[in-house]
Amino acid sequence: MSPASNNAEAKTFxxxxxxxxxxxxxxxVFDLLCLTAAVVLVLHAIHLPPWLDAAxxxxxxxxxxQRRRKPGRAPAYLKLPLVVMLAATVIFxxxxxxxxxxxxxxxxxxxxxxxxxxxxxxDAKVAVAFACFTLMAALLSDQGMVATFVxxxxxxxxxxxxxxxxxxxxxxxxxxxxxxxxGLLAAALPLSLLAFVLVPRLESPLWGAPxxxxxxxxxxxxxxxxxxxxxxxxDRPALRASFDQGVPAPEQRYFRAYxxxxxxxxxxxxxxxxxxxxxxxxxxxxxxRIALEPTSQRVLPALDVPxxxxxxxxxxxxxxxxxxxxxxxxxxxxLRSAVRYRLQPELDDFARRRALQLPEGFNPRxxxxxxxxxxxxxxxxxxxxxxxxxLFHDGGFSYTLAPAPLGRDAVDDFLFGTHEGFCxxxxxxxTVLMRAAxxxxxxxxxxxxxxxxxxxxxxxxxxxxxxxxxEVWLDxxxxxxxxxxxxxxxxxxxxxxxxxxxxxxxxxWQGAAWLRDLRNRWDVVNHWWSxxxxxxxxxxxxxxxxxxxxxxxxxxTLSVLLAASSVAFALLGLxxxxxxxxxxxxxxxxxxxxxxxxxxxxxxxxxxxGPQHYLxxxxxxxxxxxxxxxxxxxxxxxxxxxxxxxxxxxxxRFRRAVRxxxxxxxxx
Amino acid sequence: xxxxxxxxxFQQWAERRLPALTRYRRPESLPVELHRRRIYIVxxxxxAAFGVLLMIMLAGALNYANNxxxxxxxxxxxxxxxxxxxxxxxxxxxxxxxxxxxxxxxxEALTLQLHVDAGVRARQAIRMEMDGRMQAFAVRAHQQLPVxxxxxxxxxxxxxxxxxxLWTSWPLGLFRxxxxxxxxMSVLVWPRPEAEGPPPRSPTDDPTHQRLHHGDDLxxxxxxxxxxxxxxxxxxxxxxxxxxxxxxxxxPRPRLEWRLDWRDLKHLDSESRISxxxxxxxxxxxxxxxxxxxxPGEEIGHGAGPAHYARCMNALAKLx
Numbered sequence: 001m002s003p004a005s006n007n008a009e010a011k012t013f014x015x016x017x018x019x020x021x022x023x024x025x026x027x028x029v030f031d032l033l034c035l036t037a038a039v040v041l042v043l044h045a046i047h048l049p050p051w052l053d054a055a056x057x058x059x060x061x062x063x064x065x066q067r068r069r070k071p072g073r074a075p076a077y078l079k080l081p082l083v084v085m086l087a088a089t090v091i092f093x094x095x096x097x098x099x100x101x102x103x104x105x106x107x108x109x110x111x112x113x114x115x116x117x118x119x120x121x122x123d124a125k126v127a128v129a130f131a132c133f134t135l136m137a138a139l140l141s142d143q144g145m146v147a148t149f150v151x152x153x154x155x156x157x158x159x160x161x162x163x164x165x166x167x168x169x170x171x172x173x174x175x176x177x178x179x180x181x182x183g184l185l186a187a188a189l190p191l192s193l194l195a196f197v198l199v200p201r202l203e204s205p206l207w208g209a210p211x212x213x214x215x216x217x218x219x220x221x222x223x224x225x226x227x228x229x230x231x232x233x234x235d236r237p238a239l240r241a242s243f244d245q246g247v248p249a250p251e252q253r254y255f256r257a258y259x260x261x262x263x264x265x266x267x268x269x270x271x272x273x274x275x276x277x278x279x280x281x282x283x284x285x286x287x288x289r290i291a292l293e294p295t296s297q298r299v300l301p302a303l304d305v306p307x308x309x310x311x312x313x314x315x316x317x318x319x320x321x322x323x324x325x326x327x328x329x330x331x332x333x334x335l336r337s338a339v340r341y342r343l344q345p346e347l348d349d350f351a352r353r354r355a356l357q358l359p360e361g362f363n364p365r366x367x368x369x370x371x372x373x374x375x376x377x378x379x380x381x382x383x384x385x386x387x388x389x390x391l392f393h394d395g396g397f398s399y400t401l402a403p404a405p406l407g408r409d410a411v412d413d414f415l416f417g418t419h420e421g422f423c424x425x426x427x428x429x430x431t432v433l434m435r436a437a438x439x440x441x442x443x444x445x446x447x448x449x450x451x452x453x454x455x456x457x458x459x460x461x462x463x464x465x466x467x468x469x470x471e472v473w474l475d476x477x478x479x480x481x482x483x484x485x486x487x488x489x490x491x492x493x494x495x496x497x498x499x500x501x502x503x504x505x506x507x508x509w510q511g512a513a514w515l516r517d518l519r520n521r522w523d524v525v526n527h528w529w530s531x532x533x534x535x536x537x538x539x540x541x542x543x544x545x546x547x548x549x550x551x552x553x554x555x556x557t558l559s560v561l562l563a564a565s566s567v568a569f570a571l572l573g574l575x576x577x578x579x580x581x582x583x584x585x586x587x588x589x590x591x592x593x594x595x596x597x598x599x600x601x602x603x604x605x606x607x608x609x610g611p612q613h614y615l616x617x618x619x620x621x622x623x624x625x626x627x628x629x630x631x632x633x634x635x636x637x638x639x640x641x642x643x644x645x646x647x648x649x650x651x652x653r654f655r656r657a658v659r660x661x662x663x664x665x666x667x668x
Numbered sequence: 669x670x671x672x673x674x675x676x677x678f679q680q681w682a683e684r685r686l687p688a689l690t691r692y693r694r695p696e697s698l699p700v701e702l703h704r705r706r707i708y709i710v711x712x713x714x715x716a717a718f719g720v721l722l723m724i725m726l727a728g729a730l731n732y733a734n735n736x737x738x739x740x741x742x743x744x745x746x747x748x749x750x751x752x753x754x755x756x757x758x759x760x761x762x763x764x765x766x767x768x769x770x771x772x773x774x775x776e777a778l779t780l781q782l783h784v785d786a787g788v789r790a791r792q793a794i795r796m797e798m799d800g801r802m803q804a805f806a807v808r809a810h811q812q813l814p815v816x817x818x819x820x821x822x823x824x825x826x827x828x829x830x831x832x833x834l835w836t837s838w839p840l841g842l843f844r845x846x847x848x849x850x851x852x853m854s855v856l857v858w859p860r861p862e863a864e865g866p867p868p869r870s871p872t873d874d875p876t877h878q879r880l881h882h883g884d885d886l887x888x889x890x891x892x893x894x895x896x897x898x899x900x901x902x903x904x905x906x907x908x909x910x911x912x913x914x915x916x917x918x919x920p921r922p923r924l925e926w927r928l929d930w931r932d933l934k935h936l937d938s939e940s941r942i943s944x945x946x947x948x949x950x951x952x953x954x955x956x957x958x959x960x961x962x963x964p965g966e967e968i969g970h971g972a973g974p975a976h977y978a979r980c981m982n983a984l985a986k987l988x
Binding site: 125129132133135136139140143144147148151152155159162163165166167168169170180184185187188189191192193195196199201202205206207329533534535536537570573574576577578580 | 704714717718721724725726727728729730731732733734735736737738739740741742743744745746747749750751753754756757760761788790792793794795804805806808837838839840841842
């Protein structure tokens with residue numbers, strides 16, 4: 001082991017040194033840098049267009065291969081066009097260069113291009129710092145648990161690169177380079193958790209969060225039959241609901257999002273009336289909390305009929321909830337909803353007109369059928385509803401996620417032609433029939449069902465639980481929920497869309513049942529993550545600190561707390577740093593123990609005394625233990641002076657003898 | 669260059685004027701162990717840049733109310749802070765146990781071997797810096813390592829070792845921990861030989877510079893020739909012979925020996941005398957000619973070989 005040949009003459013002047021880090025980078029450092037860039041690229045890959053992923057990966061691989069053969073910067077005539085091309089493709093693809101998506105695409109591209117010119121330690125440091133920033137940017141688009149863990153692991157090669165930049169290291173293998181970085185991050189975990197809990201959160205953003213250009217699949221404020229196909233095969237979580245007491249029965253798990261009044265023959269649209277919320281007589285209500293995944297929409301789904309809106313949201317006239325701004329990040333809100341109720345017991349003329357609106361010149365056969373019913377049942381609206389449901393139940397209708405396309409008169413085609421479809425088809429056709437028969441009706445979309453996770457005590461609702469149903473207004477009962485899909489396929493309501501499709505012989509699209517079950521159970525971890533980490537806001541901060549007697553959680557208090565606890569951690573760290581392992585001779589330690597025991601008994605060693613004299617004096621002072629002390633003295637002298645290093649066995653015996661030695665107090 | 673010089677001059681001035689600022693400035697005896705009261709840490713340039721980056725990341729995470737990003741930022745920040753303690757531990761407990769100095773003539777670099785004892789833990793990326801020269805080293809736990817570093821010399825005589833800085837930016841380069849060592853040790857620098865000059869007076873020119881070696885072995889007896897020394901007449905043999913016989917000793921070739929003498933160079937000033945003697949000593953050593961040296965206050969008898977050469981050069985170096 002010889003000093004590394006780093007005899008570079010450094011021009012030093014104290015702290016301010018102009019280092020000449022012009023020595024070419026070690027292969028190991030460059031390998032680690034490439035690994036870092038590759039991890040960053042992989043983390044961003046999902047959000048970037050695939051061709052950009054492929055191109056950047058190819059550039060990275062080429063650069064790595066080129067530098068292995070012969071170190072050297074990529075020439076400027078290669079670099080500059082690449083940078084221009086990158087900027088151009090980003091602008092071409094996203095339309096602009098600012099915002100989360102184009103910004104992170106640009107950052108990832110620049111990081112890879114930075115490696116083209118990375119040849120010195122300075123370049124490497126810049127690249128590592130930039131890589132850390134880009135890693136964080138990956139979390140702006142996905143802050144799930146897995147993503148966060150992978151990003152944290154992505155810090156390992158970055159930290160290891162910095163470490164590998166240091167001169168004169170003991171040689172190790174590439175995988176072992178990552179271990180100390182892991183240790184450092186693990187050691188940093190307690191402090192980082194503390195800081196995470198105590199960092200004061202901003203009341204309002206410092207600069208406007210740019211609108212996410214990303215189109216998320218999810219419910220929208222319009223619906224036409226067939227819209228939901230993508231949604232029903234999308235098994236990402238939509239929301240998680242936990243209830244104050246007990247979980248509602250499956251047939252009660254209707255989460256309303258949009259209430260749609262207006263029908264133009266093709267689409268149902270939700271047009272806000274701008275009126276005050278209609279009165280509701282709640283007979284039974286339930287409190288619960290919903291953790292909503294980002295939707296880019298402003299609607300906040302709620303169970304049945306919410307009684308009031310959460311903060312920063314308003315209650316619409318139909319008890320639908322609209323947030324003040326689109327939900328771009330996971331959002332948690334608490335609500336109380338009526339589950340047995342009378343919604344809008346009195347229907348005014350305006351509302352009645354809206355609830356009976358039908359476009360002219362569509363679906364003549366359906367209108368004729370409805371007129372027939374109206375003639376048969378008169379004003380007994382409930383009977384009309386029952387007639388329609390029995391039509392769906394007995395009329396040869398089937399539930400399928402791949403129905404045949406419908407023509408201009410969509411409801412006619414469905415009712416009298418194809419006879420197949422899913423919730424949207426049934427809700428739409430049912431509502432049209434009701435309106436035509438003079439029963440006020442509207443379409444409601446939202447989610448229905450969900451998986452009850454016992455471990456996490458919450459209801460997991462996936463996008464595939466999206467559902468559409470109808471509400472009809474019955475005299476004396478107000479708006480009543482009617483789910484025509486349930487008439488065709490009751491499993492849809494009790495077990496979910498997947499089960500309904502499975503029963504219809506279309507089971508393969510969501511994988512095997514056991515896999516689905518496993519994923520539903522595993523979701524509890526995501527739930528905890530989004531509750532504990534993603535949803536940890538100022539309110540939670542207060543809730544966490546109140547038991548410790550911190551009532552007031554303003555920025556000042558939190559800063560003081562953060563500073564105080566950081567100091568506590570710093571002291572802990574200092575204790576660790578200052579702690580020195582005693583590189584001590586066990587024999588001397590044993591003798592010291594013996595001295596301590598004898599000193600307690602009244603025979604303290606004088607500074608002028610050697611071990612022999614001291615132990616002889618102790619033997620005289622403790623005549624009852626003379627033999628024992630003589631023996632101890634002899635073995636000490638033997639161990640100390642007869643050998644170069646004390647032999648292990650006698651040493652062990654000596655230490656045990658010292659341990660077992662109990663001096664009796666000197667009788668004076 | 670100008671900035672560096674100015675800074676160095678400022679530093680020297682500051683140390684003269686403000687000794688309290690630079691503790692441990694008095695030379696200390698070996699072994700020197702680094703401990704918390706003499707290890708200093710400041711963030712490096714990269715550390716400061718990283719701090720700014722962390723602030724930006726923090727602002728971004730808070731602004732977007734993105735807790736995962738906030739957690740990541742906190743983690744990176746805590747890891748950076750922890751690296752400061754690691755930097756401290758890289759130096760803490762390191763011991764400088766011994767220094768071995770080589771030989772060098774003034775103007776050349778003198779190689780020093782500083783023996784470093786790692787103590788209980790391994791040390792990596794430690795840099796030793798002395799007088800603008802730097803050497804990085806790594807040493808495993810419980811091991812000793814001689815670190816070689818060159819010391820520039822300028823004039824002969826005792827030269828106090830300059831202050832030595834041990835520093836490291838281990839593990840991440842974000843913090844720079846350093847400690848000053850000022851071992852109480854001087855090295856002897858030999859005088860620089862003059863570039864060229866006359867050779868020492870050859871023994872044939874001056875009998876005082878050459879001791880004639882009459883061989884001791886009797887080679888033969890021969891007839892007396894006029895002029896033979898009476899002392900060489902073999903009286904006993906001559907008694908049994910007709911004429912006088914003379915003992916003819918083997919006459920070896922006179923062995924070359926240089927008697928180098930301070931007093932012979934009266935026409936020069938003392939530094940020139942020293943450098944001339946140094947050159948002669950060097951030539952004698954190179955040719956393997958035995959030499960002796962007379963200096964005011966010290967006389968070194970005949971001898972040859974590196975030890976003799978070193979002794980003579982040391983004596984020259986120590987001259988006032």
